Amino acid sequence: xxxxxxxxxxxxxxIVAVTGLVVLLAQAFTPKxxxxxxxxxxxxxxxxxxxxxxxxxxxxxxxxxxxxxxxxDEFSLFLHALxxxxxxxxxxxxxxxxxSSGIERGEYYALLLFSVVGMLGLVSSLExxxxxxxxxxxxxxxxxxxxxxxxxxxxxxSALKYFVTGAFASAFFLxxxxxxxxxxxxxxxxxxxRALGVLPPSSSVLAVLGVAMLLVxxxxxxxxxxxxxxxxxxxxxxxxxxxxFMSAGVKAAAFGALLRVLDSALPAFASRWQPLxxxxxxxxxxxGNLAALAQPNxxxxxxxxxxxxxxxxxxxxxxxPGVAGEAVLFYLVAYAAVNLGAFGAxxxxxRDGREPLALRDVAGLAGRRPALAxxxxxxxxxxxxxxxxxxxxxxxYLFGAAVSAGWWGLALVGVIMSVVSAYxxxxxxxxxxxxxxxxxxxxxxVSPASAFALSVSAAVTLLxxxxxxxxxxxxxxxxxxxx
Amino acid sequence: MSPNTHLLSLxxxxxxxxxxxxxxxRREWEALQKTVGLVVSGVxxxxxxxxxxxxxxxxxxxxxxxxxWIPAWGxxxxxxxxxxxxxxxxxxxxxxxxxxxxxxxxxxxxxxxxVVFMLxxxxxxxxxxxxxxxxxxxxxxxxxxxxxxxxIGIWGHERRIYAAVKxxxxxxxxxxxxxxxxxxxxxxxxxxxxxxxRLAASPVDPATQTWLFLACALAFAIKVPMWPxxxxxxxxxxEAPTAGxxxxxxxxxxMGGYGFLRIAIPLFPDAAMRFAPLVGVLAVIGIVYGxxxxxxxxxxxxxxxxxxxxxxxxxxxxxxxFTTTGVVGSVYQMLNHxxxxxxxxxxxxxxxxxxxxxxxxxxxxLKAVMPWYFAxxxxxxxxxxxxxxxxxxxxxxxxxxxSWTFRPWLVVLASLxxxxxxxxxxxxxxxxxxxxxRNPRNQGLPDLTPREATVLVPLVVxxxxxxxxxxxxxxxxxxxxxxxxxxxxERVQPVRAADVLPPARAGGEAR
Numbered sequence: 002x003x004x005x006x007x008x009x010x011x012x013x014x015x016i017v018a019v020t021g022l023v024v025l026l027a028q029a030f031t032p033k034x035x036x037x038x039x040x041x042x043x044x045x046x047x048x049x050x051x052x053x054x055x056x057x058x059x060x061x062x063x064x065x066x067x068x069x070x071x072x073x074d075e076f077s078l079f080l081h082a083l084x085x086x087x088x089x090x091x092x093x094x095x096x097x098x099x100x101s102s103g104i105e106r107g108e109y110y111a112l113l114l115f116s117v118v119g120m121l122g123l124v125s126s127l128e129x130x131x132x133x134x135x136x137x138x139x140x141x142x143x144x145x146x147x148x149x150x151x152x153x154x155x156x157x158x159s160a161l162k163y164f165v166t167g168a169f170a171s172a173f174f175l176x177x178x179x180x181x182x183x184x185x186x187x188x189x190x191x192x193x194x195r196a197l198g199v200l201p202p203s204s205s206v207l208a209v210l211g212v213a214m215l216l217v218x219x220x221x222x223x224x225x226x227x228x229x230x231x232x233x234x235x236x237x238x239x240x241x242x243x244x245x246f247m248s249a250g251v252k253a254a255a256f257g258a259l260l261r262v263l264d265s266a267l268p269a270f271a272s273r274w275q276p277l278x279x280x281x282x283x284x285x286x287x288x289g290n291l292a293a294l295a296q297p298n299x300x301x302x303x304x305x306x307x308x309x310x311x312x313x314x315x316x317x318x319x320x321x322p323g324v325a326g327e328a329v330l331f332y333l334v335a336y337a338a339v340n341l342g343a344f345g346a347x348x349x350x351x352r353d354g355r356e357p358l359a360l361r362d363v364a365g366l367a368g369r370r371p372a373l374a375x376x377x378x379x380x381x382x383x384x385x386x387x388x389x390x391x392x393x394x395x396x397x398y399l400f401g402a403a404v405s406a407g408w409w410g411l412a413l414v415g416v417i418m419s420v421v422s423a424y425x426x427x428x429x430x431x432x433x434x435x436x437x438x439x440x441x442x443x444x445x446x447v448s449p450a451s452a453f454a455l456s457v458s459a460a461v462t463l464l465x466x467x468x469x470x471x472x473x474x475x476x477x478x479x480x481x482x483x484x
Numbered sequence: 485m486s487p488n489t490h491l492l493s494l495x496x497x498x499x500x501x502x503x504x505x506x507x508x509x510r511r512e513w514e515a516l517q518k519t520v521g522l523v524v525s526g527v528x529x530x531x532x533x534x535x536x537x538x539x540x541x542x543x544x545x546x547x548x549x550x551x552x553w554i555p556a557w558g559x560x561x562x563x564x565x566x567x568x569x570x571x572x573x574x575x576x577x578x579x580x581x582x583x584x585x586x587x588x589x590x591x592x593x594x595x596x597x598x599v600v601f602m603l604x605x606x607x608x609x610x611x612x613x614x615x616x617x618x619x620x621x622x623x624x625x626x627x628x629x630x631x632x633x634x635x636i637g638i639w640g641h642e643r644r645i646y647a648a649v650k651x652x653x654x655x656x657x658x659x660x661x662x663x664x665x666x667x668x669x670x671x672x673x674x675x676x677x678x679x680x681x682r683l684a685a686s687p688v689d690p691a692t693q694t695w696l697f698l699a700c701a702l703a704f705a706i707k708v709p710m711w712p713x714x715x716x717x718x719x720x721x722x723e724a725p726t727a728g729x730x731x732x733x734x735x736x737x738x739m740g741g742y743g744f745l746r747i748a749i750p751l752f753p754d755a756a757m758r759f760a761p762l763v764g765v766l767a768v769i770g771i772v773y774g775x776x777x778x779x780x781x782x783x784x785x786x787x788x789x790x791x792x793x794x795x796x797x798x799x800x801x802x803x804x805x806f807t808t809t810g811v812v813g814s815v816y817q818m819l820n821h822x823x824x825x826x827x828x829x830x831x832x833x834x835x836x837x838x839x840x841x842x843x844x845x846x847x848x849x850l851k852a853v854m855p856w857y858f859a860x861x862x863x864x865x866x867x868x869x870x871x872x873x874x875x876x877x878x879x880x881x882x883x884x885x886x887s888w889t890f891r892p893w894l895v896v897l898a899s900l901x902x903x904x905x906x907x908x909x910x911x912x913x914x915x916x917x918x919x920x921x922r923n924p925r926n927q928g929l930p931d932l933t934p935r936e937a938t939v940l941v942p943l944v945v946x947x948x949x950x951x952x953x954x955x956x957x958x959x960x961x962x963x964x965x966x967x968x969x970x971x972x973x974e975r976v977q978p979v980r981a982a983d984v985l986p987p988a989r990a991g992g993e994a995r
Contacts, residue, residue, distance in 0.1 A: 327556075382630060388626050397619075401667050423653060424649070470556070
């Protein structure tokens with residue numbers, strides 16, 4: 002146990018927060034007509050934060066600090082690394098896209114960094130109120146990012162919708178915390194677990210309601226059905242690079258926090274929330290995939306696909322506490338790489354405020370941008386869950402976890418829905434490779450930074466598909482630290 | 485460590501390396517890309533012949549290699565071959581260079597991608613036949629779908645996109661259920677391994693087996709394809725480019741039969757034996773149905789495609805009977821079908837290259853115009869309809885003999901298929917080659933070019949050699965099949981006494 006003043010475990014978040022401030026200030030002090038080096042500064046800050054994660058991981062004495070509210074255990078460090086990596090890729094993808102949409106502003110990077118602070122807090126908090134605060138830090142920054150493209154009405158709509166539903170979710174979340182506090186007498190996950198373990202049946206109703214409310218709150222954040230209505234509109238309206246960051250980062254952080262809450266605070270109630278999670282998982286997989294089937298717009302299709310993927314992750318969470326942890330952690334990495342890549346590929350082609358959103362826009366892309374088309378194919382194949390990609394190994398672990406917990410029906414729904422998903426993902430591949438191009442080449446050349454970011458995503462996707470053992474070992478160590 | 489240890493890995497990864505190399509070449513260097521494809525697949529074939537040379541005629545896995553892959557789940561990179569897989573590997577390495585050579589002229593767009601996908605496909609197919617770990621098997625099984633999907637979708641004929649998507653969704657749907665079955669098996673068996681041999685050594689309880697068998701059998705039945713899961717086949721075969729059709733018919737379909745023998749039957753012996761009569765009946769329906777539909781096809785390629793349904797019905801009948809003779813016949817028939825139907829698709833493709841039509845009614849009297857082409861076509865047709873002296877005869881004969889003890893009436897019905905096959909093939913030959921040249925566009929069609937002859941001659945030679953010198957092949961197959969049959973029957977014996985199976989089964993293994 003460190004002292005109250007031991008701030009080492011929050012060093013990564015602190016570094017990112019300071020970087021965010023520096024980015025804002027740098028913009029203010031940049032002479033007119035000159036470009037502020039926001040992206041470069043952000044990358045440097047993220048690199049330093051990553052370095053601090055590395056130092057923390059290799060040093061001892063990183064127990065809970067700040068009155069037991071925050072810890073830098075293996076679990077949080079694993080997700081720290083993931084969130085920071087996601088942010089770095091998103092920053093790399095952003096400059097060319099922002100330029101093409103005419104929204105080159107330093108605030109974008111500052112907001113991105115602030116939401117990273119929230120995500121880092123979310124995955125390292127050991128206490129419900131801290132989790133809530135972190136959730137808000139993350140969300141409020143994201144509302145701003147979603148509305149960044151002020152001139153586009155759908156971007157404004159996106160921000161407003163995200164804000165309203167987000168506030169709604171926060172209320173549920175807070176109410177859940179209150180009920181659990183009423184039942185267990187604490188907001189600390191550890192003390193809550195102990196109190197709930199010996200709860201008299203009379204107060205268990207309170208606790209079950211509290212758990213349900215928390216699940217609703219998390220359900221909103223991860224975009225699970227029936228709390229998913231905001232996802233397509235927000236993902237479509239937000240600047241595409243912001244969507245890429247959101248879809249990968251928020252999922253990683255919110256699922257991380259959910260996993261921690263389920264594993265550390267609520268194991269005593271496993272038999273109560275498992276069926277609930279199972280139903281959420283099943284419905285989310287079915288609705289997400291069927292809805293994606295009907296989307297002609299690529300961003301909306303990927304939005305519904307991310308709903309569907311939330312369902313896949315939920316289907317493994319029924320195995321929590323237990324084998325779910327490592328499967329979920331592995332999948333979050335795989336999913337982040339793939340989603341950053343898929344949205345990033347769309348963003349990379351953006352030109353003059355337009356991007357390829359319809360199938361006809363990407364028709365014949367394989368002839369015009371062979372490398373980008375190949376990368377996007379890798380991402381789509383991975384989303385479908387076909388070897389030799391990270392998506393396949395990830396789904397294998399998720400469904401493996403579900404089966405090992407006895408929920409093989411969920412695995413069945415999952416794989417059948419994967420077949421449905423193959424249809425809409427492959428439609429894009431068909432357009433790129435098997436259709437003739439429509440009209441002139443209206444899209445931008447891929448910038449070196451974007452090309453680098455997409456190459457990294459594709460390489461990670463393939464590498465994890467061929468050689469998943471090292472990451473799985475790390476995920477296992479991380480998941481163990483929750484127990 | 486003997487040089488044998490890495491031979492199979494070399495066979496799998498050499499084509500992958502070739503694909504990477506081809507992908508790195510500039511788009512304009514088409515001839516070089518084709519050459520890379522041909523040389524790499526040729527070297528792979530040459531190396532695979534080492535397997536034949538060093539193969540010992542005993543049961544059990546040879547050329548094995550084992551490496552931990554995902555230790556947390558007991559998944560390893562475990563490869564090896566026995567009599568069941570030896571010739572299927574050779575068939576794969578043999579057909580791939582022929583396909584690349586056969587497509588030398590007909591593929592003129594996006595050559596680089598074509599070579600890359602063909603080589604990746606080859607790696608995937610070899611991988612399926614050598615994998616001894618369920619996870620590894622599944623990885624190869626699925627990974628192979630992607631290149632095939634592109635082959636049909638990019639270089640296929642008019643309805644190529646429909647056919648490609650249908651092919652993909654059909655096979656994908658079948659295989660994902662198999663994945664769940666593997667996961668449930670992993671958990672139920674509780675051995676912490678995906679090693680096929682260890683899982684087969686201690687099968688799970690018969691009630692669980694039923695569901696797991698059905699899930700796996702569906703995946704394999706779609707691939708074979710067994711009636712009524714065959715509807716993707718005519719579309720895929722007809723719309724695919726020649727090389728795609730040859731690989732589809734020659735190798736991909738074999739994975740279904742192989743899957744039954746390697747996975748579904750040894751892992752779930754009780755269920756497999758219980759469902760054997762059903763499989764047998766479906767197989768015979770496939771034989772007769774495929775033959776009848778072939779009889780009325782106006783399109784050459786469709787005719788050949790439907791004939792596959794019929795031929796593969798024989799393969800499944802032998803597997804359902806599950807006597808040593810029957811299964812050896814099935815394995816042999818898989819090879820025969822790969823050669824004769826592969827060759828037929830080549831021949832149809834060559835005709836299409838010349839005339840851009842495949843309608844039988846467009847032709848007639850080609851015998852006089854293209855005598856060499858006709859000679860090859862006739863020989864291959866004879867092999868396809870199982871005339872004694874050709875390879876097809878050996879396979880079908882073994883299957884029918886081996887199935888007699890299983891269900892005599894099924895054998896009688898299946899024999900009908902043999903007669904029908906002679907009918908639809910010979911009638912087609914008559915309409916295409918005999919009579920007068922009535923269509924002026926068929927006048928002066930060029931005969932086989934040296935390149936085409938190079939593709940076809942090895943196939944014709946093999947069809948005859950395998951018909952005359954069949955023991956050279958079957959003696960490698962038989963020990964493994966025999967061990968498999970005994971292994972399964974031993975497992976099932978105690979259960980069967982209490983079971984309510986019809987008495988016809990009792991003489992099942994008298995051999």
